Amino acid sequence: MEGFIIALFVCLVLALISKYLSVPAIPFYILAGIVLGQAGLGIVESDKVSTFFSDMGLLFLLFFMGLEMKLDRIIANPSKVLTGGLIGLTVDMGIGFIAAYLLGFTLMEAFVVGAAFYITSTAIVITSLIENRKLMSREAETIIWVTVFEDLVLIIILAVLSASDQNLLLFFVKVALALAFIYAISLYGKEFLISILERNDEIPILFTFAAVLTTASVAIYLEIPETLMVIALGAAFAITDPDAFEQHARPFRDVFMVMFFVFFGVTIDFVSGIDWFVVAIICTLAILSKLISGMIIGLVIHGSTLSGLEIWANMISRGEFSIALAVLYGSPIIATTIAIMVIVTSIVGAFTAKYSTWMRRGIISHSRKKALMYRPHGGK
Amino acid sequence: MSAMALRSLNLPGIGTKYEIETDKGDTIAVFFTKTGTIQMYTLQKDSQTPSAAVMTPVEARRLGNILTGAIIEADQESVEIAFSALADLRITIHTYFIPKSITGRTIEDLQIRAKTGATIIAVCRHDKNIINPPPTFAFETGDAALVIGESDQIKKFEREIMVE
CATH class of the missing domain: 3.30.70.1450 (Regulator of K+ conductance, C-terminal domain)
Known part of the structure; x- marks a missing residue:
């Protein structure tokens, strides 16, 4: 328990520092976990309490993702979401999966690594777009729709990974029934849910917490993935009053997510045969593959490589979803590889996102100079 | 001449965006972000890089009052x-x-x-x-x-x- 308090306090300090420097906090939480945990000083150990908090972190992360998922909006702009999304999926998932397979992971492991390699951190991307004041750029909108598409793909990946070792027919019947039940409650109980959310006492926050936990535990009892069910709960509640649910779930998410990152770091263990060469290649490719996909998206959607560069600069960071995949489906070696990839890409990504305008200006002025120099009768 | 085009858009995770293109071809975009702040961007015609200002809701309301052309004095609104x-x-x-x-x-x-x-x-x-x-x-x-x-x-x- 003391370890838990130490971890909490370290995170508080790190959060303050990262806010002050306006860089994403996620890599620092993981690094803190690694330093404090079994790979480092060994002060903090994961126990029942910390596991509970980490699990909550994951559940609330996914519940939030469900709340934010506006299916109607995706259906309204299918071309916007699909073009960029499909390019990203093919290029990044493809490169990640093939690289992992060639580097000696099994097919199943390569799929997990590829998925973690593919999926960008929505949290980091959105925050950095807001903080770096880039919302108006035409690339920003493209980037946002790509992250929306990635969220959808993540759901499919979760479904595929959790269905792979089950009786498929029974699995799908159970999932379909549970989904129908959740959706029916929010559709027919809409008025009731809204009346609960409008109260000024502790009921709304208690209700939100209970709804997420109940859904998760019922899912575990039915042997269907609680991750999917919690996302579905969020998506179903989004038809009532998503802003109110976000407001009530935010404190839980914010606290538990930090614990989720730290204790993910704590459980990382470098001694169990980690190949640094493989890790270095994965990290380098993680940055390069987003350059390729960014360039293609930039050329296809905006007809400009500079737009591609901007998309790349803002989409390098991997984060919460990659770690979620590592926690749920990764072996210790995969978890370590993904941890390092998240740390490297999110730190590199923080810099590229901050200085991309500057980078862009440099390229433009450079090419102008070149154009001037080659003008046959220009200058002296 | 076309009247000013106002476009509003709900961006998942970000908030609501409003965009106006003026008759002279400049663009003004306002974002009400989920973090509670309001960002206003202005982009001059034929320019690539917009300039941005971040405001609190109170500041944004003040700016709004100025723009509607109402009388404003230092401490009276x-x-x-x-x-x-x-x-x-x-x-x-x-x-x-x-x-x-x-x-x-x-x-x-x-x-x-x-x-x-x-x-x-x-x-x-x-x-x-x-x-x-x-x-x-x-x-x-x-x-x-x-x-x-x-x-x-x-x-x-x-x-x-x-x-x-």
């Missing part, structure tokens, strides 16, 4: 609302701090409505609001009065009542 459906009726609501010169006098006695056409709809005294004060209501120093009327009536109120 006013809001102008235009009802385009009612033949462009423009109603201004303005706050004034009661000066010493009219302390102790009543609304009836000052003949506010007869002289200016404006109406006092509320008075804030010691952090308490008195809504729709009666004609017999007497002002005290430090009161903040909320006056409603057309812009001309408000100007008249300012000239004739506030300096008396």
